Amino acid sequence: HREPLGAGQLEQALCQAKDVDAQMEQLVGLLELSEGERRLRHLLVALFQEVFSEFFPGCSVLPFGSSVNGFDAHGCDLDLLLDLEPTKSLQSSARRSPGAEESILSDIDLASASPPELLELVAAVLRRCVPGVRRVRAVPTARRPVVKFSHKQSALAGDISVDNRLALHNTRFLRLCGEADERVRPLGYAVRLWAKQQGLAGNPAGGGPLLTNYALTLLVLFFLQTRSPPVLPAVARLRELAGDEDRVVVAGWDCSFPQDAVLLEPSANSESPSSLLAEFFRVFGDFDFSGRVLSLREGRALPLPEAGELFKLGSINLQDPFELSHNVAANVTEKTAWRLGHCCRAAAKYCRSLQYRCKSTKGRGWGLARLFQPGAVEPGAGAASFLISIPVPAPRCPEEPGGGFKEICAGIAFVLHDVLRCGCAPGKPPKQLGAPGAGQSLPEDPVGGKEPPGDATGVEEEPLQAATASKRSQPDGMDGAALPRAKRPRVNSPEQEEEEEEKEEEVVASWSCTVWHRVWTGRRRLRRQLLHGASPEEPEEGGDSLELEQKVSEAIVQHEGAARPPEPLLRFEASARLAGGGRREPRVLLRLTPSPAPGPLFRDFFHFLQAFLPPALRRRLGWGPGAAP
Ligand code: ATP
Ligand code: MG
Incomplete structure (x- = not known):
């Protein structure tokens, strides 16, 4: 069978293509299983079927996952389901008729065996009776317990699960989507390979901190459902299209959809695969993964409460298309979620450059080839950082000149500095912002709107302004920079274009911050004391009265001893930028990047700020408690 492509070979092959669309099509051909590889898998499944049937009469061995979902790649694992339901029925009827034949069945009652017992049984059969099978081990603790194995002659690794009919x-759903439109597989392969190179996806069965390939593929399908017009229908629409013979409910979940892609309506969307890829990165570079639920069932992002109580919210909320209470990204850590956004933004930026769109005449990597080089399009190593997403109420339009981004930044600085007593100085402008004049602070119009108090906050010498940076050297920083994208000048070389792209970065405001006191601890008690029990109702954290919150911080500072400690408890860079806009609701994303690397203290502070800042900001800016979602 064909050897997997060696390092560099894939890039070399891709560089020969005529354009990125051709590269994407070629990628599928380079990665997908050959006929020979498919036959080999087929033979292995038949071998397993034969052996298991000896022990479990009536059982079936059914492949699922990448071997059969249309997103196969050389060397992908072999996921198998051992369906023992027919065996269980046989066994119960055999028990009723004495003298049934001797088999492994007589020892264990399958219907009442515990999952670990069943797995050990399957493992024992694999070890003793399937030729060529090695390294068998049961993993009973996984969400879906499996027996892992590898097969010597084919060098394949695989999993057998016993109770996972949803899989x-x-x-079948992934397969149908891949067949429904010819752009789906090229996009799926490109995103899968990119995510693998970036270390974002790949760990099997959701055990580690990364996205599984299944989750990543669902992200691609969700993206295609939410194009305008859509490339793929929502699962709810597929359900309407299902015929009577397609109706099926598994473990209480409706899994009805047509078997055959020819029954689907063709898409009215005409975007090319290469521009869909660029859009994928743009959309998810700016996506509020923790604040919405991605629903493939409905083909849109839902507010969190609509996911239902059983749904486990996480850093990414991606609802399984059938098992609606399951978050397929529940295992993904905050760090991975942040890296996903970060890598998408870097990739989106690369996709706007000539290196992506145009074949290199000098034999350099271009298009997908460069996208897949690990680190090639990633700006900087990317320190761990933490994101707070602040919805901006509907009538406001912070993208427009004077539409409020500057006020929002001033409000953020006010809450950090005046309410929470943090040090808050103009930050280093992000280094990629190369426009002349970018990053200069605004002496005549300090963002805080007020001089810092010269007390124990540790900010005496630090002017309270946000460093701002803009794509053009607008005279008044943020306002001008917040203009919609200006027309770009003509450019004639990739290098020049790259420079232009750098300047086109979004507008940001940034601050260098220090925290000197544990202003996040004991606030509730102090708030109550300060109110003298006047208000029987618990005031909303940060949202009731900013004067009260200021007093609470002051009390904490006093309590810790008015003398400023020699070193701050925490240091972090904060940067604010706009996300959303267009048809999506606008948000301000505040990114905190602590240095040194975050410890538990920073996490405590961050979790506090996450809850405290949005309502405090609402109050400061007079949005009113009902103004924001
Ligand atoms: P790979 O090439 O990595 O094996 P794959 O296409 O087989 O890719 P997996 O992530 O291994 O994808 O998923 C295989 C099957 O396992 C899926 O069809 C799904 O049923 C199940 N699965 C994987 N990840 C999850 C998850 N996070 N939640 C629920 N089920 C999952
Ligand atoms: Mg798999």
């Missing part, structure tokens, strides 16, 4: 249907 058969979600595999």
Whole structure:
């Protein structure tokens, strides 16, 4: 069978293509299983079927996952379901008729066996009776318990699970999507390979901190459902299109959809695969993963409460298309979620450059080839950082000149500095912002609107302004920079274009911050004391009265001893930028990047700020408690 492509070979092959669309099509051909590889898998499944049937009469061995979902790649693992339901029925009827034949069945009652017992049984059969099978081990603790194995002659690794019929249907769903439109597989392969190179996806069965390939593929499908017009229908629409013979409910979840892609309506969307890829990165570079639920069932992002109580909210909320209470990204850590956004932004930026769009005449990497080089399009190593997403109420339009971004930044600085007593100085402008004049602070119009008090906050010498940076050297920083994208000058070389792209970065405001006191601890008690029990109702954290919150911070500072400690408790860079806009609701994303690397103290502070800042800001800016979602 064909050897997987060696390092560099894939890039070399891709560089020969005529354009990125051709590269994407070629990528599928380079990665997908050959006929020989498919036959080999087929033979292995038949071998397993034969052996298991000896022990479990009536059982079936059914492949799922990448071997059969249309997103196969050389060397991908072999996921198998051992369906023991027919065996269980046989066994119960055999028990009723004495003298049934001797088999492994007589020892264990399958219907009442615990999952670990069943797995050990499957493992024992694999070890003793399937030729060529090595390294068998049961993993009973996974969400879906499996027996892992590898097969010597084919060098394949695989999993057998015993109770996971949903997997058969979600595999069939992925396959249907891949067949529904010819752009789906090229996009799926490109995103999968990119995510693998970036270390964002790949760990099997959701055990580690990364996205599984299944989750990543669902992200691609969700993206295609939410194009305008859509490339793929929502699962709810597929359900309407299902015929009577397609109706199926598994474990209480409706898995009905047509078997055959020819029954689907063709898409009215005409975007090219290469521009869909660029859009994928743009959309998810700016996506509020923790604040919305991505629903493939409905083909849109839902507010968190609509996911239901059983749904486990996480850093990314991606609802399984069938098992609606399951978040397929529940295992993904905050750091991975942040890296996903960061890598998408870097990739989106690369996709706007000539290196992406135009074949290099000098034999350099271009298009997908460069996208797949690990680190090639990633700006900087990317320190761990933490994101707070602040919805901006609907009538406001912070993208427009004077539409409020500057006020929002001033409000953020006010809450950090005046309410929470943090040090808050103009930050280093992000280094990629190369426009002349970018990053200069605004002496005549300090963002805080007020001089810092010269007390124990540790900010005496630090002017309270946000460093701002803009794509053009607008005279008044943020306002001008917040203009919609200006027309770009003509450019004639990739290098020049790259420079232009750098300047086109979004407008940001940034601050260098220090925290000197544990202003996040004991606030509730102090608030109550300060109110003398006047208000029986618990005031909303940060949102009731900013004067009260200022007093609470002051009391904490006093309590810790008015003398400023020699070193701050925490240091971090904060930067604010706009996200959303267009048809999506606008938000301000505040990114905190602590240095040194964050410890538990920073996490405590961050979790506090996450809850405290949005309502405090609402109050400061007079948005009113009901103004924001
Ligand atoms: P790979 O090439 O990495 O094996 P794959 O296409 O087989 O890719 P996996 O992530 O291994 O994708 O998923 C295989 C099957 O396992 C899916 O069809 C799904 O049923 C199940 N699965 C994987 N990840 C999850 C998850 N996070 N939540 C629920 N089910 C999952
Ligand atoms: Mg798999």
